[in-house]
Amino acid sequence: MSTDQQPVRAKRKDAAVNGERLVQAARDVFARRGLSATLEDIARQAGVGVGTVYRNFASKREIVETLYSAALDSVLTDMRSALKIDDPWLAIATFFETTATHQARDRGLCELFLGREGFGLNERIADELIDGLSALFTRAHAAGVLRAGVGFTDAWPIFAMLYGIYGVSDEQPELWRRYLQLMLDGLRAVDGPPLPAPALDEAWFRAAMIPKSAAAKAE
Amino acid sequence: MSTDQQPVRAKRKDAAVNGERLVQAARDVFARRGLSATLEDIARQAGVGVGTVYRNFASKREIVETLYSAALDSVLTDMRSALKIDDPWLAIATFFETTATHQARDRGLCELFLGREGFGLNERIADELIDGLSALFTRAHAAGVLRAGVGFTDAWPIFAMLYGIYGVSDEQPELWRRYLQLMLDGLRAVDGPPLPAPALDEAWFRAAMIPKSAAAKAE
DNA sequence: TAGAGTTGGAATACACCATTCCGCTTAGCA
DNA sequence: TGCTAAGCGGAATGGTGTATTCCAACTCTA
Numbered sequence: 001m002s003t004d005q006q007p008v009r010a011k012r013k014d015a016a017v018n019g020e021r022l023v024q025a026a027r028d029v030f031a032r033r034g035l036s037a038t039l040e041d042i043a044r045q046a047g048v049g050v051g052t053v054y055r056n057f058a059s060k061r062e063i064v065e066t067l068y069s070a071a072l073d074s075v076l077t078d079m080r081s082a083l084k085i086d087d088p089w090l091a092i093a094t095f096f097e098t099t100a101t102h103q104a105r106d107r108g109l110c111e112l113f114l115g116r117e118g119f120g121l122n123e124r125i126a127d128e129l130i131d132g133l134s135a136l137f138t139r140a141h142a143a144g145v146l147r148a149g150v151g152f153t154d155a156w157p158i159f160a161m162l163y164g165i166y167g168v169s170d171e172q173p174e175l176w177r178r179y180l181q182l183m184l185d186g187l188r189a190v191d192g193p194p195l196p197a198p199a200l201d202e203a204w205f206r207a208a209m210i211p212k213s214a215a216a217k218a219e
Numbered sequence: 220m221s222t223d224q225q226p227v228r229a230k231r232k233d234a235a236v237n238g239e240r241l242v243q244a245a246r247d248v249f250a251r252r253g254l255s256a257t258l259e260d261i262a263r264q265a266g267v268g269v270g271t272v273y274r275n276f277a278s279k280r281e282i283v284e285t286l287y288s289a290a291l292d293s294v295l296t297d298m299r300s301a302l303k304i305d306d307p308w309l310a311i312a313t314f315f316e317t318t319a320t321h322q323a324r325d326r327g328l329c330e331l332f333l334g335r336e337g338f339g340l341n342e343r344i345a346d347e348l349i350d351g352l353s354a355l356f357t358r359a360h361a362a363g364v365l366r367a368g369v370g371f372t373d374a375w376p377i378f379a380m381l382y383g384i385y386g387v388s389d390e391q392p393e394l395w396r397r398y399l400q401l402m403l404d405g406l407r408a409v410d411g412p413p414l415p416a417p418a419l420d421e422a423w424f425r426a427a428m429i430p431k432s433a434a435a436k437a438e
Numbered sequence: 439t440a441g442a443g444t445t446g447g448a449a450t451a452c453a454c455c456a457t458t459c460c461g462c463t464t465a466g467c468a
Numbered sequence: 469t470g471c472t473a474a475g476c477g478g479a480a481t482g483g484t485g486t487a488t489t490c491c492a493a494c495t496c497t498a
Contacts, residue, residue, distance in 0.1 A: 011443090012442095012443060012444070012495090012496060012497075013496075013497090014443095014444075014445095014495075014496065015443075015444060015445090015496090018444085018445085038485080038486060038487080039486080039487065039488085040486075040487095043446090043447095048445075048446075049445060049446035049447050050446080050447070050487090050488085051444090051445060051446060051447070051488095051489085051490085051491095052444075052445060052446075053488095054487095054488070054489080055443095055444070055445080059487080059488080060486095060487065060488090154397075157383075157384055157387065157394070157397075157398055158398070160383040160384060160387065161380035161381070161383050161384060161398060162380070163383055164376075164379040164380050164382060164383045165376055165379060165380060168376065168379065168427075169419060169423060171423075172416060172417070172419070174415070174416045175376070175416050175419070176416075177414075177415040177416045178373075178376075178414045178415055178416040178417075178418070179376055179377070179380060179402070181405070181412070181414055181415050182401075182402050182405030182406065182414070183398070183401050183402060183405060185404070185405040185408050185411050185412075186400070186401030186402060186404040186405045187401065189404050189408070192404050193400070193404075195396075195397045195400055195401070196393070196396040196397055196400050197391060197393045197394050197395075197396045197397040198391070198397075199397070200388060200391070200394070204388060204390075208387075230474090231464090231465060231466075231474060231475065232465075232466090233464080233465065233474095233475075233476095234465090234474075234475060234476090237475085237476085257454080257455060257456080258455080258456065258457085259455080259456095262477090262478095267476075267477075268476065268477035268478050269456090269457085269477080269478070270457095270458085270459085270460095270475090270476060270477060270478065271475080271476060271477075272457095273456095273457070273458080274474095274475070274476080278456080278457080279455095279456065279457090
């Protein structure tokens, strides 16, 4: 009701520094080890105790939500950039590559994107993503540069597959590019044989990215 | 010293039945939920108590090893069949398809194959598998039906990626075929652009499939 | 220097699981 | 039919892993 009217007193300087460190550490740790990383890992990396984590965040979930709200928007940024590319195929390829580049660097982001570990995208982001993907794929089909039967719902499985590759080898952090290329070449193979199983439908695609129930009302 | 000379007494009939059920239940549960399934899940599925599990097996590890020794040999069987196929490309495609078909039906098998959950292939199987894969890929390259730069070590990442797809949708258990096809088309694209990152090396490939240390001596 | 803000990390509270234990049940023999 | 050891269920045990709470001690800042 009145707590955020005027800060009663400024935050102590050392506390502010610790807060920064904590955010940075959480980013690092989640990026490296995924959302199942422990708060103790994060605290150790920040050089503070776990108690300090709770002085800055109410819960683990809050940390994740705070840290990744910007990152999730960056998925939309990638999408908007891709939509601006004139060449319909290049637009799709670019979207996959830039998005995968971000995900390869941040395992937590992948998990959020894939709806794992109890987290997921929110409806706003999922909707815009779906609209964008749909536009990209429709455009490419119209231009005749996409294999028959390929649809935007193929995006989720492709990212799910890449998730199994990121971090597989420390020596070759870019290994995923090899397999993304393989799959993109497959998507582009206009004269390839028909694909053996139908794509997922939109409802499934949407449900995969959003964690629990969220279809009806608010969060 | 003398316990297995002559069975002191035949196993009770009901106990034998429970043993069968247990094996069947363990197969089902590991296939469906993977090797991290609990012994309680298995006991429940078999309609017995956990105690009975331990009357039949010394430990969870023993269950897994017992159940999957045959399944692992079947990977080699698939390989030998593939090696008998004359068409070099068809041989490779067939190996991936039959092996993936088995893995799609059995999540435990996948995990064993990929060296997850603390289990893995033994050296004998890994060696024969590597020899076979190597032969398949060499042959296909000689025949000019394989994309430049593709090698047998690409097999592990491909199976790792498929692992992320199996079971994603109950309605479409064959969904993985779609993405395997995409990747196989990519492997066959002789005139495709060069792949962006080098393949893994053989040492890595081998290490990925075998659990702990096992390189030097015995098990 | 007082004392409120901040801290580290031990303690708490759960949840999850492999494995053990033990009193009860039952098959199978006499 | 009665006896008895094999077999049984499932509660108890022990260990691990981790989010969250708590508080005595510490340290900025006024």
